Structures are given as structure tokens and as C-alpha cells.
Amino acid sequence: MNRRQFLRYVDRDKACPCGCGATDTLVPQHRVNRGMGGSKYLDRPANIIVLCSRMNGLIEADAQAARLARENGWKLDRAQKPEDHPVFYRSTGEWFYLDNNFQRLRKR
Known part of the structure; x- marks a missing residue:
């Protein structure tokens, strides 16, 4: 992942979804682990959040x-x-689906 991609995740997620409010110690996290030498298919936006x-x-x-x-x-x-399973952002108290265009879609 390059810096530009990482900043797109930060822009989408805004802060750590755990609710701590961190914005300066964020790192990318695969929702479904890639594993050692795993598929690059898992490097898509719906599968990555920043924590x-x-x-x-x-x-x-x-x-x-x-x-x-x-x-x-x-x-x-x-x-x-990942596209079928929403993420809970504790800071806002809302669930969002993540798509592969770096967007969050509010769960209804």
C-alpha cells in the first residue's frame, strides 16, 4: 500500500473505529487476514480499515x-x-458497509 492509498483509507474512516478518537497513530488493518503470501485480492478497500x-x-x-x-x-x-459485513464505528455509534471505491455506506 502506498501513502496515497493509505490517506484514502484515513479520509474514509476519519479516526479509529474503536472509539478511542486516535487520528495520528492509524495503521491499515485487513479485516480478512491475507496471511503469509496471501492473495492480493484481499488488498481491496472493503477489506481494509484503519485502526x-x-x-x-x-x-x-x-x-x-x-x-x-x-x-x-x-x-x-x-x-x-467484507462487502457483505458492516463495520461499527463506535465514535459515531453507526454501522457502515465499505465498498471498493473507498466509500462508507450507512447501514439501514
Whole structure:
């Protein structure tokens, strides 16, 4: 991912969806893990969100944080299609679907 793409994710997500309000420690997070040498097909906008570096690390290391991430659509199982599963942005209290044009679509 280049800097321009990353800034498009930041522009879409505005801040970490976990509700911490972080805007300066954001890192990209694949909702469905790519795995070692995984498919570049998973590098599409619906599958990537920006999280604060703290939450990003916790999701990978802490069972409770991983559960919270699955409940809020920040992490998905390999069989799930990101376009079909919304993301909860705790800062706004709203669910959004993510598309592959760097857009958030409010869940109705």
C-alpha cells in the first residue's frame, strides 16, 4: 500500500473505529487476514480499515480484543466477504458497509 492509498483509507474512516478518537497513530488493518503470501485480492478497500496502533496490536494478541473486533466487523473470518459485513464505528455509534471505491455506506 502506498501513502496515497493509505490517506484514502484515513479520509474514509476519519479516526479509529474503536472509539478511542486516535487520528495520528492509524495503521491499515485487513479485516480478512491475507496471511503469509496471501492473495492480493484481499488488498481491496472493503477489506481494509484503519485502526490505532494500540487496537491493531491488541486484536492480534488479546482474545477479548479479538472478540470485540469480530463483533464490530473490524475482523472477519476467511469465508466472510467484507462487502457483505458492516463495520461499527463506535465514535459515531453507526454501522457502515465499505465498498471498493473507498466509500462508507450507512447501514439501514
